[in-house]
Amino acid sequence: MNASARPESRDHGAHDHDHSTCVSDALARAQACCEERGARLTPLRRRVLEALADSHAPLGAYDLVERLGASGDRPAPMSVYRALDFLVAEGLAHRIESRNAYMACGRAHGRDDVIVFLICERCGLTSEVASHAIGRDLAWATRAAGFTPRTPVIEIAGTCARCEAAPVRQGASAAAG
Numbered sequence: 646m647n648a649s650a651r652p653e654s655r656d657h658g659a660h661d662h663d664h665s666t667c668v669s670d671a672l673a674r675a676q677a678c679c680e681e682r683g684a685r686l687t688p689l690r691r692r693v694l695e696a697l698a699d700s701h702a703p704l705g706a707y708d709l710v711e712r713l714g715a716s717g718d719r720p721a722p723m724s725v726y727r728a729l730d731f732l733v734a735e736g737l738a739h740r741i742e743s744r745n746a747y748m749a750c751g752r753a754h755g756r757d758d759v760i761v762f763l764i765c766e767r768c769g770l771t772s773e774v775a776s777h778a779i780g781r782d783l784a785w786a787t788r789a790a791g792f793t794p795r796t797p798v799i800e801i802a803g804t805c806a807r808c809e810a811a812p813v814r815q816g817a818s819a820a821a822g
């Protein structure tokens with residue numbers, strides 16, 4: 646059975662939409678959040694957020710050092726970690742534990758929402774959905790167990806819609822490692 650579809654040669658995590666929108670949305674939200682809370686969006690914090698928003702796959706701290714170094718001053722890894730800590734603390738970025746990587750967040754989450762990360766094992770595309778219903782159920786279940794959850798986050802590995810639709814090439818399938 647030969648796949649008649651055209652071979653896909655897209656970038657990892659390529660989307661149909663315009664990336665610049667993600668970036669400008671993320672930066673605008675960050676600017677507004679920081680002003681509201683009196684926090685400072687330093688140039689490095691801004692550059693880190695910009696790089697995260699520009700990528701639809703989560704980036705590790707060292708990926709960020711490389712990316713930022715390629716487009717300007719190469720920051721020290723420690724500074725990047727501090728910028729990431731800030732972004733996560735302000736809710737502008739999320740840490741994907743299973744990948745030890747980070748992604749920009751373009752929305753405000755409700756206090757009881759559980760964030761569900763959908764991570765494509767083939768291309769790395771990671772998207773998020775928030776669920777109030779799951780959050781309520783989880784809160785109930787954890788409370789019943791006498792447990793206080795710190796980070797209500799669920800990470801689900803699988804296949805994104807684009808990869809699901811794309812033909813799997815023989816010998817070129819992603820080896821998970």
Ligand SMILES: [Zn+2]
Pocket residue numbers: 739749750751752754760773
């Ligand atoms: Zn988010």
Ligand SMILES: [Zn+2]
Pocket residue numbers: 765766767768769770804805806807808809
């Ligand atoms: Zn995918």
